[in-house]
Structures are given as C-alpha cells and as structure tokens.
Amino acid sequence: MAARKFTIAASAFLLSSTALMAQDVTLTIESWRNDDISIWRNQIIPAFEAAHPGIKLDFQPTAPAQYNSALNSKLDAGTAGDIITCRAFDASLALFQKGQLADLTDLEGMANYSDVAKSAWSTDDGSKQFCVPMASVIHGFIYNADAFAELGLEEPTTVDEFFAVLDAIAAEGSYIPMAMGVNDQWEAATMGYANIGPNYWMGEQGRNALIAGEAKLTDAEFVAPFEQLARWSDYLGRGFESQSYPDSQNLFTLGRAAIYPSGSWEIAGFRAQADFEMGAFPPPVQNAGDTCYISDHTDMGMGLNAASPNAEAGRVFLNWLGSSEFANLFANAVPGFFPLSNAEVSLEDPLAQEFISWRGECESSIRPFHQILSRGTPNLSNESWGTSANVIRGSQTPAEAAEQMQSGLASWYAPQQ
C-alpha cells in the first residue's frame, strides 16, 4: 500500500516536473544586431511571450564583425543558440550544407514571403529554404536637411549635381561635406562601392552578368564606381584615413557633417542622436533621366539550429516571424529594416518612408558580391573592402583595384577563368 502510494506520488511528481520543463523552453537567439538589444528585450520578446506562454526568448547578440566566425565556432562546438540570425546567401547556405541549419521548406509561415525575398536563403536550385526572410536594408545618402536649407542646397539627382553640392558645402566651410572614414574598411565597400555601383552596372543585370562570367570586374561599369570613390576623398573630413565607423556616425549626428553615405539601417540610431531634420536621397545617376538603381539588400533572416533540442518551439517562433503582428512591430521598432513578408505594414517614420518609396521609383538590386561570388578564397566581398578603402585613400588607382579583384575572383571561380 505504502509502496503504491509512493509510486503514485513519484509519478505525479515526474508528471508535474515534465510539465514544468515543458513550460521552461527557452530559445536562445544568435544575432549580430547588438544595436537592437533593447528593442528585442522591451518590445519584440514581450509581445511574443505574451502570445506564446511556455516559450521564453533570450536575445544574445555578438559584435557584427565577429558574428560569422563566432557563430561557426559555436555551431561546430555544439554551443550555439536555437535560433540563428542568417546572413544573406552564401554564409548561411554553407551552414545549411554542413547540416547545421534545419530545413524549413515545409514551415507554414514560408507562404508569407515572395520568391525574391526567399531567394537569399534558398539552395541554388531554389528547392529548399533554410531561413525565414526577416528584413532588407536600402542604401542611399542621408543628409542634414537643416544644413541643406541653410546653404540653399537641393537634393542632387545626377553625379554632376552631387559633386556640385559637395563643392558648395566645402566652399562655404562650416560643414564637412561628407562623413565617412576608411579605417574600418567596410564602409568604403558597403556604403561606397555597393551604394553607388548599381547605377553603373545596372543593378541585377550587371550582377548576374558577373555571376555568369559575361562581364568582368575590369569592365568600365565596374571600374566607374571606383573612379567616383576616388573623387570622394577631397570631401571627407581631415584625417579620414583613421576615422572609424562610430566616428563618422557621431560626426554626422553632432551636425558637423552635411551628408552621410549609408543606408536605412542607421535611421533608428540617428533618430535617437540627431536633433536636426534629416532627409535622404538615392545614389545619383550619371545623366538626368537615367533609370535609377538602388541597393535593396536582403540582409537578415532567421533559421533554426539543426542541433537544437527545442526545434518545435523554434518553429513556432519562426512562424510568428511571418505574421503581420511581427512585421509591424519590427518595421516600426527598427525603422530602416524593412520587413520582407507580404503582410501589410504601415511605416511611421518619414525617413523610412522616403527610403522605401525608392522601391517604386528605382530598380532594386542586392549587394554585388554576396551571392556565389564570395564562395572562394580570396573572398571577393572582403577584397572589395580593402580595394575600396585603398581607392579612397589614393593608394590604389581604380584600374589597379579592379584588376586585383578580377584576378582574385578568376583564381577560383570557373566562369571567370
């Protein structure tokens, strides 16, 4: 009798403890967006947890530049979180091919995304999806609207107008024309080359020609952006050679620089820092009336660690990412990261509205070297950091920079040999 009582008590205890365990599923999220930590902790996570009792989220970001290497080491060692924020294209594809990201093709939420959005996280043949598309960012130039009004300047639309504006700011002298440094190198490539380039190589057309091997990086349309970058150095502040990315951000938000070549991801940070009106214009075209092309880069997705013990809860979370609740929450909490789902989203931030309105006026393209072209060694995307910084610093001519990138690419990429 006593023994039976004990068994009942024990099984009741076991049952209750499994119930407790079921309640205690915590999903750890790996991300490189340490800028967004407060938005996740204060807005997104409470909204999700309120709707999904039993699943807790823990947002654990890493510094952006270390994210990929840290993530790879953690996945190899089996210590990575359950939810993985995915870089677009090859970096995540490699993880999927190694079996470290789960196959999400049959996730119901996938129906909420267009094929273009999904393409960044699909296998080359498009048959399998491994990350849920989350956000894209648009490149362009943010400017100090108060300074423009003070100096009587208009948003430039062509390259000539752009340099005329820069000359006017430089001649007046109270503002640094453009806030950018080359110390961290990636700004030169991302906010420089990949920002202004699509207008020269006609967006997707040039990018696909490069992948197909029909165009070379030494062709005029890929050298021309370097030629424009080389002219930028006259308009950057004193000592731009050792100016870092946070330096540039501060220079602009303190109102000391008039134009900031960048992208929509800065909006949230700038809103918090700057106390002047801001505007934005897309990369200027060569001749008035040309079709404009913008870099509208599928930047961020979320996938499931294949080794995660909480796969079921993870799928619930990933499905929720496709809901219109999340899309609206995210788009307005992080203005400038534009959601990729088909859900109707109303943006409140005027600067974010300005950026997203270019989708109607211009042709969208993604960053030139993210798909396929950065699979080998030397890594073309990383090479472009160095060459773009060198061109702005003047230690490489545009032709030399293009030559270096082309020979690096041709050393391992068959269609370019």
Next chain:
Amino acid sequence: MSDRARKRPFRWHIVVFLAPAVLIYTAIMIIPLFGTLNLSLFTRAEDGTRVFVGLANFQTLFGDPRWSDSFWNATWNNLWFFIIHMLVQNPIGIALAAILSTPKLRFAAFYRTAIFIPAILSFVIVGFVWKLILSPLWGVAPTFMDALGLGDWFAPWLGLEESALTTLALISVWQFVGIPMMLIYAALLSIPDEVLEAAEMDGITGASQFWKIKLPLILPTIGIISILTFVGNFNAFDLIYVTQGALAGPNFTTDILGSFLFRTFFGFQLQLGDPHMGATVATVMFAIILVGVSIYLFGVQTRLRRYQF
C-alpha cells in the same frame, strides 16, 4: 657503502612531487601543441570529412602567391615590430633603470610605479585610449600639437600606410617599457657595493662606471629581455586587433603573424575560417619562435660571461 647504495629504495617522492606539474603542463601545453601540429597535416574535404594531406598545407602557404604574399607581409611587419621594440623599448628601459638606480634621485618609487602601470593595463584599454588620443576628430594629439604650433605636423598616423605599423609598435613600447626597466633595475640593485667601491677606488665613476662595470654585469638580463620581447612580439595580436580590427588595415600594413593567424583560423565576415590552414600558420609561427629562441640559447647565452659574487 656500495651495498647501501644498491639497497636504496626507488625515490617515489620525486615522481609524486613532479606529477602535478607534469600532468598539468602536458594537458594544457604539450597535447594542444601536438594537436595543432597534427591539425596542420589535414584538410577538410567537400563532404566535410577530414583528409590527411601531408605537407600540402605548407606547400600552399609558401607556394601559392596569395598565401605566401600575405604570410611574408605579416612576417616582415612582425620583424619591423620587433626591431622597433629592440631599438626603442629596451634602450629606454635600460636608461630608465640606470636613472632610477642612482641613489640621489628623489621620488624614485613614484616614477617606477608610474612607468610600470601601463604594463598592467589591458590591451583593450591601451588600444582604445591611444586610438582616441590620436583621433584626428576628437583626439588630444591634434589639439595639443596645434597649441604648440605644430598642428601642420599632425597626421592620422594610424590610418596611413607608411606610419600605422610604427605607431602601433611605439604604442606597444609605451605600454611595456616598464618590464625591461624593472628587470634591469633589479639586476642593477643586485650588483654588490664592493664591486662599485673597488671601481671608484680605481677612479671609474659616473658614466664610465655604467658602461664599464654595470653594463657588462647586466648583460645576461638584457639577453633575457631580448628573448622575452622576441617571443612576445611574434605572438602579439591583441593591440592590432583592438585598434585596427582583424583586417589589420590600412591595406594590411599592420598585419602581423598573430592577426594573420586569427583571420585564417577563425575567418572574418564572409570569409569562413579554415582551422587546417590556421594550424599551418600556427605551426610556422611556432617554428619561427623556436628558431629564434634556439639561436639565443645556443648562440648567445652560452657565450655570455657570468660573474659570481
């Protein structure tokens, strides 16, 4: 007598007392070292399995122009980094120690502490502090030089290809000059007064006493400092990573073996890490340091004359 020696039991206590050190050293030094050497002989195949390739990784490192260019660039930069330390850090360290050991100097303890403090600071602090000091936008260096009328001489040194590496080497010298100073200071203090008094009796005082009596007596310490500097410099990484990032800009002019190893092993941004090539670089670094230390041990240390007091 011989009978007693034969009967002497095996001295177990030696084994017992050595065991902790041997075990710990084996676990955390010897096994990882051989693990690294072993890793460099393999590569990862397309399907993710490990394949034995013999010395092919070394062939790639030295034969493939892309790898060998980066490798030699890092090696020469590292050598320059070491030369600056030998030419600047150690002479200044010796001079400071000589000044500190003069009995007439007031506040010697204060100077000693002040000069030594940077050596106990974290690399991260030193890197960021100097980055800020030298910042063309917010730094004190440009303002200070302007105030002295030297404003035109200021340049963004950390961002220029010609000056970035030397600037970093000097920052590192600033940080570590306290260590040779302390070691030599201790060596100078250990010189017995009788020797110095005898020198004074012979009329050798002041500077010539330093050159003729003290310097020869501290030469073994200088040798030790040189080898510590060598090993430290060829393993350096932190300062470069903190100030210039893993890409060791501008244009790889501050890339030293440590940062080259980091990029190779762990990857950077879209470049995925390659543990096997990384282990290859690490093995070559180990070999460079081993050769350097051996040259010192067999070529220099055995020739140093020691004086017993």
